[in-house]
Amino acid sequence: xxxxxxxxxxxxxxxxxxxxxxxxxxxxxxxxxxxxxxxxxxxxxxxxxxxxxxxxxxxxxxxxxxxxxxxxxxxxxxxxxxxxxxxxxxxxxxxxxxxxxxxxxxxxxxxxxxxxxxxxxxxxxxxxxxxxxxxxxxxxxxxxxxxxxxxxxxxxxxxxxxxxxxxxxxxxxxxxxxxxxxxxxxxxxxxxxxxxxxxxxxxxxxxxxxxxxxxxxxxxxxxxxxxxxxxxxxxxxxxxxxxxxxxxxxxxxxxx
Numbered sequence: 001x002x003x004x005x006x007x008x009x010x011x012x013x014x015x016x017x018x019x020x021x022x023x024x025x026x027x028x029x030x031x032x033x034x035x036x037x038x039x040x041x042x043x044x045x046x047x048x049x050x051x052x053x054x055x056x057x058x059x060x061x062x063x064x065x066x067x068x069x070x071x072x073x074x075x076x077x078x079x080x081x082x083x084x085x086x087x088x089x090x091x092x093x094x095x096x097x098x099x100x101x102x103x104x105x106x107x108x109x110x111x112x113x114x115x116x117x118x119x120x121x122x123x124x125x126x127x128x129x130x131x132x133x134x135x136x137x138x139x140x141x142x143x144x145x146x147x148x149x150x151x152x153x154x155x156x157x158x159x160x161x162x163x164x165x166x167x168x169x170x171x172x173x174x175x176x177x178x179x180x181x182x183x184x185x186x187x188x189x190x191x192x193x194x195x196x197x198x199x200x201x202x203x204x205x206x207x208x209x210x211x212x213x214x215x216x217x218x219x220x221x222x223x224x225x226x227x228x229x230x231x232x233x234x235x236x237x238x239x240x241x242x243x244x245x246x247x248x249x250x251x252x253x254x255x256x
Contacts, residue, residue: 003062004029004168004198005050010059011222012045019045021222022059027168027200027215032190034201034209037219038243043202046219047172050200051083052076064167082166084157084174092146096137096156099145101128103163131159135189151182155189162193169193171201175208187211210234218242 005027012020020042027033035043048054050061052073061069068076090099104127132138135155140148145156154174161169174190175183183205190199190212203209209216210230217227220242226233233239 002029003027004031004064005200006060006062007050008060008062010046010049010056010061012049012054013057018222020049020219023219023222023224024059025217025224025227027198029167029198030196032199032201032212032214034203034213034216035219036203036206036209036216040221041219041242042222043219044172045222047083047170047200047202051081051170077164077166080165080167081170082161082164082168083170083172084154084161085172090145090153090156090160093144095142095144096132096148096152096159097128097141099156100131100159100163101125103160104128104131107163107165127163131162134162134192135159136185149182151178151185154178154182154186158189166197168198168200171199171203173202173204175203175205183208 003026005025007023007025009022009024010020011018011022023046035046037043045054049056052068052071052075056069059069060067063076063079063081066079068079071079091102094102101124104124105121108121108123108127129138129141132141135158137152137155137159140152145153148156158171158174171190175186178186187208193199201209201212213230215227216230216233218225218233218236218239225242226236226239228236
């Protein structure tokens with residue numbers, strides 16, 4: 001299967017600290033690829049290296065065959081890389097529809113004045129409605145983002161990311177802070193995304209990981225210690241040792 005994302009000996013050093021240590025990894029096109037590991041393993045740093053918010057100090061990163069190692073986050077977005085963040089980036093005073101429409105306007109080339117009423121652009125209105133329906137928020141389109149529940153806000157952030165029409169979507173701790181019911185709804189949302197969209201997910205909730213992932217990579221102390229299908233990762237002695245060594249109980253890590 002064709003690789004959407006390729007990392008070759010990618011590293012990030014802070015003085016003597018190797019936050020990410022020579023990671024080589026391929027993410028197949030259309031995969032649901034999860035990145036897991038104990039606290040402090042380097043997951044957030046690696047996500048930053050992929051998205052461009054952190055600069056690599058070694059190695060190469062290719063996205064859709066293009067070397068993006070030195071490209072800015074903005075240029076990676078233009079190539080087709082989208083991302084959600086742990087912390088909200090919504091405009092709370094705008095409705096759900098208006099938040100999505102602002103992203104759609106930029107994508108469709110109506111960015112001269114992003115605060116113009118979106119009703120002036122039928123293509124923006126139509127695409128915004130499609131995205132809200134895709135993430136299950138069409139009934140809440142007129143609600144201000146600041147009044148949405150935490151789970152609904154996360155769904156809205158996915159809609160904003162999808163507005164850029166990414167080939168690869170990076171989801172950073174998407175269910176953190178959600179109730180169990182909200183997490184189930186979010187998993188349903190992710191499961192319904194187009195199969196050609198490649199997803200890479202950093203997630204602590206193992207129920208979410210093993211429900212959604214077609215492949216899992218495990219980091220420990222900045223090193224990639226395992227990559228494979230969920231059943232292989234679940235059975236890996238090295239992965240179990242990494243989690244046990246972190247003080248986390250295996251029944252909490254791998255049993256829902």
